[in-house]
Amino acid sequence: MVTGLTAAALVTVGVLAYQAAATAPVERGGPRATVSPAPGPPKAPRDERHPDALPARSGTGERVVYSVDDDRVWLVGAGDRVRRTFRVTPSTVDPAPGTYAVTSRSNRVTGSDGVPIEHVVRFTSVDGVVIGFSAAVDGSTARPERGVRTGGIRETRADGEAMWEFATIGQKVVVVR
Secondary structure: OHHHHHHHHHHHHHHHHHHHHHHOOHHHOOOOOOOOOOOOOOOOOOOOOOOOOOOOOOOOOOEEEEEOOOOEEEEEOHHHOEEEEEEOEOOOOOOOOEEEEOOEEEEEEEOOOOOEEEEEEEEEEEOOEEEEEEEEOOOOOOOOOOOOOOOEEEEOHHHHHHHHHHOOOOOEEEEEO
16 A cells, blocks of 8 residues: 555656646756747748738747747737737847747746846747747847847737737747748
């Protein structure tokens, strides 16, 4: 009987340890892309009359779409309906076009540039630089200094809150040119 209880306890601890490791913030091991970036078209086709329209060939289903060339994000809900779109300030390191998934989130931390940030949603890393969306607590969206390798894609506080509500762990993130 004691052996059975001990085995059950060890299995439970193992499962909890795995769950904790799988959802740990970047500071505890770093995020990783859950899907390797797939080569995409050089630039997703755009509706020239509606520059804020969702890019064609940006995936299907619920997802976050990020255009590195247009510095714009779309939060796409069920039925491919755009819930929100907004401009962002890019980081100095861009993710490759492809499909990723949200790997970790933090409510409030200090960014790699020393700025306090909130609503951090991370989805990949590039050569050791963690890439994700965030909002500066002071509301600033200044471009990062040249020569400093950062992965924080800055959004306004209101847009950061919308991203936080939408992009939970595992949410698909599609990066296009």
